[in-house]
Amino acid sequence: MEQQEEDEQLPPTLRSIHNRHSSFVKFINTTRHNIGVYWIDYQGKMVCYRVLGCRDHVEINTFVTHPWIFVDEETKDRFPGNGEEVFFPEPWFAKYRGMRPFELPARIERTPVYITLPLYSLRDLCLREIKRRLRYDWQAFDLEIPWSLQHELHVLQPRKPEQRDRDLGS
Template sequence: MSRSAPENPRSINHSTRSFLRFFNNTERKVDVIWLNYEGQNVKFKTLSPGGFVDVNTYVTHPWIFIDSETKDRLVVKSGQVFLPEPWYTRYLGLPRNQLQQTQIQRTHVFITIPLFSLRQRALQIVRNNLVNPEDAYKLEIPKELQNELAKLIKESNETPFGIVYEEGW
């Protein structure tokens, strides 16, 4: 079970660890993003479709997941921000003798595509065929949709990362 994320998520110092395995359950390349102590996006790894990465983190370190190409947010357990549970949560209630013989397992976290509304999905498809936000205003569609489409194009053209690190940091 994941906890609800704060309004402005960022990492906070904490000593309780969490051992995770993020699985990309999409057909898309996924950027795994850690939110640092200032709330900036830090790219940890790009996962291929069906790929996974093992992460040792802390319970107060939030993670987000972004489609590498479109920059659309992806979800874990229907949420856009994932806060890990303590590593020992799954072992609570086990008898001591059984606990001593148990090997600690990573918590599996499955990254999926959210259920988009038909309107949102249609805007994404049109956005994927345009280059500049100004292109939205050339389409013969209502002004409200032009504005929304221009915003989507602008967001997909911007890099969502503060600092970029390679695997192994």
């Protein structure tokens, strides 16, 4: 019982921590999907800053310890930013370390962050296709496949409402 209470009081693993070092980024959607740009706030909640259309971009002033994720607005799939599932900015001065004063640019340049398509294994693609064919998440347990795959399908995004929720019109 005490362990459960302690777990409920722990902060989320992925969250913003502090705002000591600034970072200036430019998020660039290189895909044909509408991508939501989400900041993970201090409580671990996703905050949508903007939805980027195909080839769109947004310039954001952020901080080093602030995580960002990118989500397809239709499928809810996560897309990588600069190859990372969760993007953590570098401090603005990192790229200027070791430069002599006369080598510094007249203006601070934003760090480009390229949002790209995720790479899925054949196994992942198959699970996603099976999930699309299920009407409810719990139907994964009716399939004649190993329990581990049933469970994986059950929790795979996007989540589908329970049957009782659909019957109530929720």
